[in-house]
Amino acid sequence: MSTDVLLSVEAISKRYGGLQAVKDLSFDLRRGEILGLLGPNGAGKTTAFNMIAGYVRTDAGRIVFEGRDIAGAKPWAVCAAGIARTFQLSRPFGGMTVRENLVVGHLEKTRDRAASLRMADELIDFLGLQALADTDAELLTAFDRRKVELGRALSTKPTLLLMDEVVAGATPQEAQTMVGLVKRVRDRGVTVLIIEHVMKVIMGLSDRVIVMHHGQLIANGQPQAVVREPHVLKAYFGDDYVNAAA
Numbered sequence: 242m243s244t245d246v247l248l249s250v251e252a253i254s255k256r257y258g259g260l261q262a263v264k265d266l267s268f269d270l271r272r273g274e275i276l277g278l279l280g281p282n283g284a285g286k287t288t289a290f291n292m293i294a295g296y297v298r299t300d301a302g303r304i305v306f307e308g309r310d311i312a313g314a315k316p317w318a319v320c321a322a323g324i325a326r327t328f329q330l331s332r333p334f335g336g337m338t339v340r341e342n343l344v345v346g347h348l349e350k351t352r353d354r355a356a357s358l359r360m361a362d363e364l365i366d367f368l369g370l371q372a373l374a375d376t377d378a379e380l381l382t383a384f385d386r387r388k389v390e391l392g393r394a395l396s397t398k399p400t401l402l403l404m405d406e407v408v409a410g411a412t413p414q415e416a417q418t419m420v421g422l423v424k425r426v427r428d429r430g431v432t433v434l435i436i437e438h439v440m441k442v443i444m445g446l447s448d449r450v451i452v453m454h455h456g457q458l459i460a461n462g463q464p465q466a467v468v469r470e471p472h473v474l475k476a477y478f479g480d481d482y483v484n485a486a487a
């Protein structure tokens with residue numbers, strides 16, 4: 242892993258009416274790392290994520306990607322700059338096969354149909370979806386739809402991939418498969434920022450984790466060390482847990 246900073250989030254904030262969803266959030270993402278974003282429900286993770294992806298406008302702060310401030314850029318411009326995302330709820334295009342779903346994102350960038358088809362087949366192999374390549378994506382299991390979702394994000398050839406809860410509702414075996422896939426995504430040279438509730442998954446996957454609580458960053462470091470910090474335990478489990486553990 243290099244120490245080269247790919248993304249620098251600098252004091253971003255977002256308020257919804259009386260609620261400060263994200264407050265002065267700053268962190269760096271190094272090229273080639275898998276960074277886990279943790280935090281209890283309502284901590285502001287999805288809002289922060291959506292600000293980076295251009296789906297939510299920042300009230301303040303800068304989001305510097307490859308040296309350029311992209312705060313306020315529209316989702317398509319963020320994608321064109323090299324940032325792709327997956328959604329919590331996978332929504333492949335129905336009425337289109339798995340292969341067609343994977344062609345679309347790439348075709349938008351290149352307009353080269355032959356190259357897009359080659360790339361789709363390469364992604365189908367990568368994701369282990371060979372047997373389902375010609376199946377309507379709407380007919381897939383929830384987990385296979387998630388794989389297609391990942392494939393669609395990868396089809397745009399991102400430098401940075403933002404992943405939102407990729408193992409929600411998955412069986413332990415499926416979660417294991419997804420962890421392996423995300424590691425191989427990184428091995429392809431893609432940097433990953435991942436929101437995940439399942440602690441075991443994030444611990445096994447992340448090079449580093451950051452923790453949000455009430456819209457603010459409360460921890461940043463090695464997964465094993467961060468989850469032992471008393472204020473992180475308190476944010477997750479409340480005072481009783483910390484007192485009981487003491």
Ligand SMILES: Nc1ncnc2c1ncn2[C@@H]1O[C@H](COP(=O)(O)OP(=O)(O)OP(=O)(O)O)[C@@H](O)[C@H]1O
Pocket residue numbers: 257260262280281282283284285286287288289
């Ligand atoms: N569009 C919105 N309008 C008003 N309030 C919002 C909006 N989006 C999020 N919020 C509020 O902002 C706070 C942060 O929400 P956010 O979804 O970012 O948290 P989260 O950490 O992703 O939570 P979860 O783990 O439950 O997905 C919450 O209190 C939420 O209710």
